[in-house]
Amino acid sequence: MSRYLHQIEPEEVRFLLDFNELKELVIDMLGDAKDLVTVEISFDQMEDFTGASIIRPMVKLREISKLNEEQRHLILDTGLSIDREPFDNGDYIMEEIFGPEYTVASATNDADGPFFTIEMPYRFYLEQKEKK
Numbered sequence: 001m002s003r004y005l006h007q008i009e010p011e012e013v014r015f016l017l018d019f020n021e022l023k024e025l026v027i028d029m030l031g032d033a034k035d036l037v038t039v040e041i042s043f044d045q046m047e048d049f050t051g052a053s054i055i056r057p058m059v060k061l062r063e064i065s066k067l068n069e070e071q072r073h074l075i076l077d078t079g080l081s082i083d084r085e086p087f088d089n090g091d092y093i094m095e096e097i098f099g100p101e102y103t104v105a106s107a108t109n110d111a112d113g114p115f116f117t118i119e120m121p122y123r124f125y126l127e128q129k130e131k132k
Helices: 019-036 069-076 086-098 122-131
Strands: 012-018 037-047 053-063 103-110 113-121
Touching: 012 019, 012 122, 019 037, 019 053, 019 069, 019 086, 019 113, 037 086, 037 103, 053 086, 053 103, 086 113, 113 122
Parallel strands: none
Antiparallel strands: 012 113, 037 053, 103 113
């Protein structure tokens, strides 16, 4: 490494998060509730009022079988919901992973499959790493 590199600070950190990795993180977050649902990852792309493109990850949970009240609460205790919009679950999951200071820069599909490009400010990245 250049002896000068430590004298400068990057502006942002970029992550490539493929859909399978995200699905595995969601399953991990479900804990004991993971066997009660299937997890589907997708996204929607829309434009805001300025015409800028917004990419929203979606996390859809589907019941494997009819859930009783206790099982439903087990899922709700994770912060996720079967009844909520997939966007809400997606927003929750992304914030759990990256914190509030992230941007989904793109959703891309290549030979290895679909993935998100996530950007976050470098300083916030350092703060998040110190918390863990």
